[in-house]
Amino acid sequence: MIREITSDYIGKLMAVEGVVNRVSDILPKVSVARFYCNKCGEAHDEPQPTRFLREPLFCRNCKRRDFRFVPDESEWTDVQRLQIQEPLELLEGGEEAHQIEIWAEDDLTGRATAGDKITETGIMRLLPPRKKGSVYYKFHEANFIEGIEKDFEELEITKKEEREIKKLSKDPKLYEKIINSIAPSIYGYREIKEAIALQLFGGRVGKKLPDGTTVRPDLHILLIGEPGVAKSRILQYVTQIAPKSIYVTGKGTTGAGLTVAAERDEFAEGAWTLKAGALVLAGGGIACIDEFDKMSPDDRSAMHEALEQQTISVAKAGIVARFKANTAVLAASNPKFSRFDPYKPLAEQFDIPPTLLSRFDLIFPIRDVLDKELDKEIADHMLKMHKTGKEMKELEPEIPTDLLRKYIAYSRRNVHPVLSDDAAEKIKEYYVNLRSSGGETVKATPRQLEALVRLAEASAKVRLSDTVTVSDAERAIKLTDFVLREIAYDESTGQIDIDRIVTDHPKSTRDRIRMIETIIQELINESGDGMASSEDIIEEAKSRGIDRFRAEQILIELKTKGVIYEPRHGRYMLTEG
Numbered sequence: 001m002i003r004e005i006t007s008d009y010i011g012k013l014m015a016v017e018g019v020v021n022r023v024s025d026i027l028p029k030v031s032v033a034r035f036y037c038n039k040c041g042e043a044h045d046e047p048q049p050t051r052f053l054r055e056p057l058f059c060r061n062c063k064r065r066d067f068r069f070v071p072d073e074s075e076w077t078d079v080q081r082l083q084i085q086e087p088l089e090l091l092e093g094g095e096e097a098h099q100i101e102i103w104a105e106d107d108l109t110g111r112a113t114a115g116d117k118i119t120e121t122g123i124m125r126l127l128p129p130r131k132k133g134s135v136y137y138k139f140h141e142a143n144f145i146e147g148i149e150k151d152f153e154e155l156e157i158t159k160k161e162e163r164e165i166k167k168l169s170k171d172p173k174l175y176e177k178i179i180n181s182i183a184p185s186i187y188g189y190r191e192i193k194e195a196i197a198l199q200l201f202g203g204r205v206g207k208k209l210p211d212g213t214t215v216r217p218d219l220h221i222l223l224i225g226e227p228g229v230a231k232s233r234i235l236q237y238v239t240q241i242a243p244k245s246i247y248v249t250g251k252g253t254t255g256a257g258l259t260v261a262a263e264r265d266e267f268a269e270g271a272w273t274l275k276a277g278a279l280v281l282a283g284g285g286i287a288c289i290d291e292f293d294k295m296s297p298d299d300r301s302a303m304h305e306a307l308e309q310q311t312i313s314v315a316k317a318g319i320v321a322r323f324k325a326n327t328a329v330l331a332a333s334n335p336k337f338s339r340f341d342p343y344k345p346l347a348e349q350f351d352i353p354p355t356l357l358s359r360f361d362l363i364f365p366i367r368d369v370l371d372k373e374l375d376k377e378i379a380d381h382m383l384k385m386h387k388t389g390k391e392m393k394e395l396e397p398e399i400p401t402d403l404l405r406k407y408i409a410y411s412r413r414n415v416h417p418v419l420s421d422d423a424a425e426k427i428k429e430y431y432v433n434l435r436s437s438g439g440e441t442v443k444a445t446p447r448q449l450e451a452l453v454r455l456a457e458a459s460a461k462v463r464l465s466d467t468v469t470v471s472d473a474e475r476a477i478k479l480t481d482f483v484l485r486e487i488a489y490d491e492s493t494g495q496i497d498i499d500r501i502v503t504d505h506p507k508s509t510r511d512r513i514r515m516i517e518t519i520i521q522e523l524i525n526e527s528g529d530g531m532a533s534s535e536d537i538i539e540e541a542k543s544r545g546i547d548r549f550r551a552e553q554i555l556i557e558l559k560t561k562g563v564i565y566e567p568r569h570g571r572y573m574l575t576e577g
Contacts, residue, residue, distance in 0.1 A: 002086050003098040015121040018084030021276045026080045026109045034073035038066040080109040101139040108142050114276035115323045117148040165407050169464040181397035183237040186230045192364050200408050201461040203454035218328035225366030231332035235288040243409040244285025248278045250294035259302040259312045279306050279325040292331035293351040307359035361451035362483050417460035419468045426473040427452045452476045516554045531571040
């Protein structure tokens with residue numbers, strides 16, 4: 001581990017393993033500098049073992065100390081600086097990753113980029129401080145760099161632990177035990193905990209379409225709701241049980257942010273470097289992102305590609321690169337105005353573009369509902385944390401955290417389930433029925449179908465099964481149906497409408513807006529002054545099935561967006577004429 005490298009290793013050869021989180025450009029470094037004496041013209045070739053240009057002490061011919069450096073006659077080599085950090089999967093939950101700088105020269109340059117896992121063998125050297133002082137900076141002078149091909153780092157699992165894992169997989173209460181082992185100190189949220197359990201296992205890795213496109217195996221989940229409903233605590237707990245994870249906040253993330261950044265800093269002598277963000281560093285694991293709506297514009301732009309294609313493309317400061325981001329995302333977000341309104345579309349309430357919302361497989365709204373009985377149960381559960389003995393023991397996970405971490409790692413490494421014909425038929429039946437359940441609203445899209453398959457595969461991986469059964473399909477359908485009814489149910493039509501997620505308005509609202517615009521145009525055509533009165537608009541809207549409140553809200557929205565304007569109080573005209 002990098003944290004174990006102390007002053008005892010100065011000048012010694014050793015190997016370290018880590019993830020590259022920063023890479024400088026490849027720069028020229030003088031290895032043998034040619035100097036000429038300004039007095040007599042004598043040439044001097046001076047080896048340059050350090051980063052600072054070193055002149056000869058004096059001229060061997062005339063003993064003077066006045067020299068000029070001639071770059072064209074000097075010998076040069078390529079040099080690159082990397083920074084690696086400890087692999088996340090080797091850390092205990094919540095531990096900070098330590099890091100060390102690596103200097104690579106000649107043919108070792110260009111061998112790694114941000115996000116790569118490498119083993120580096122080198123000698124520990126010291127770099128003096130810029131100002132006089134006694135504290136030096138350590139770095140590794142690389143002798144050998146080798147990439148690690150594995151996408152998912154393996155936790156060490158003994159034969160005894162493997163037998164214990166296989167025994168647990170046969171437990172008839174396996175799913176309940178895993179669900180109850182996720183944030184047991186947080187009361188309720190069963191469906192959310194079940195979804196997170198499936199996310200930890202993920203879908204089948206390595207599926208490719210005939211055109212060569214890789215099918216995303218990772219599940220993305222978004223928790224939305226008011227502050228104080230334990231969203232952050234859920235995210236923090238997941239980082240403790242996931243074999244590989246990272247916890248960041250959208251607004252608190254600096255530097256590389258969530259994706260990848262090109263930046264100029266002292267690390268590379270003022271040159272441009274690529275710095276890996278959370279999604280790259282957590283590759284093969286889970287990135288828990290709090291305050292997801294507060295991310296930077298650059299991250300917001302790159303997140304679309306990262307969530308769907310699981311790659312991050314960078315084209316900045318003359319650097320063009322693409323990075324793997326095969327990472328599951330568990331994100332949390334607060335509404336713009338603190339309270340979540342179940343009757344308004346998601347895109348209207350959160351600073352998250354609809355196109356980004358649609359990338360999540362499951363979106364769970366968490367509401368702070370006033371319910372006396374529920375509040376009593378939550379209070380009783382929370383107070384157990386402040387007691388001892390039997391009641392405190394009830395808050396412990398049913399499966400010890402260390403065993404659960406290894407169970408997940410074992411499943412992800414060894415289990416690759418295939419969809420059975422019966423399970424495929426069950427999923428298809430649900431999807432087709434959802435699509436054709438009456439009306440013109442969009443009930444489901446192919447993205448929901450792909451999410452159903454991922455959920456069903458994850459359900460099979462929980463059991464360490466190589467076959468996705470009907471029961472796995474039913475579990476996926478149950479979760480999907482729960483989420484759609486929570487976030488995509490249109491009260492006015494009584495139907496599921498995906499537009500409530502992926503657009504600013506559901507189809508029913510868009511239809512009402514168009515009807516109000518039509519009414520305004522009709523009244524303008526009939527009026528003598530080219531204007532329509534608000535009362536006439538509202539009365540006509542009522543006759544066509546739009547109540548006064550909705551009609552008034554639509555008028556306010558149309559006015560705010562500049563579709564209509566009010567030249568006189570209570571009288572409207574269309575902006576377009």
